[in-house]
Amino acid sequence: MGPGHLAIAFAAKPVAPKAPLWVLLVASETLDLLSFLFLAIGLEKPATSTVDISQGVRFIIPGSIPWSHGLFMSLVWSALAVLLAWLFLRDNRTAIVVGLVVFSHWPLDLIVHLPDLPLFFAGSPKVGLGLWGSGPGLIASSVMEFVMLGVGIAIYIRWWKKNRPSRIASRSLR
């Protein structure tokens, strides 16, 4: 999934206002950012696949992404995010929300991915509900992602408008 993940970050800002928006945005894409890193260093292998509008995504050779997108490691990265957020922001609620935003990536990917999300590591069962595996599914998921992003940004803007005056006030008090 692509921009749909960012929707979670925007929508999470009112729940955890102490978390900077960029932290929430990075949190929502943490698993993909880790995947770029792990692919670059050879720890994970990219899938060889075809994408077209009639068939959706088809794997020629499935990839291997247990370190970034395995369910177990996703929980580990989420727990680490809670710890890091707590160390920097010293707020329980904020830290937990940041961790949940990191984890939100996994169930969203579960909906769209072909079964390439390992439960644990290489050799463990792989899951994925495969919305991307058909042409109409691919179109539906793209529409869904942009709707999600729109809703997420709308939630964020509504919160931002309400909180802007108090932000200016607290800034001038410093």
Ligand SMILES: [Zn+2]
């Ligand atoms: Zn992903």
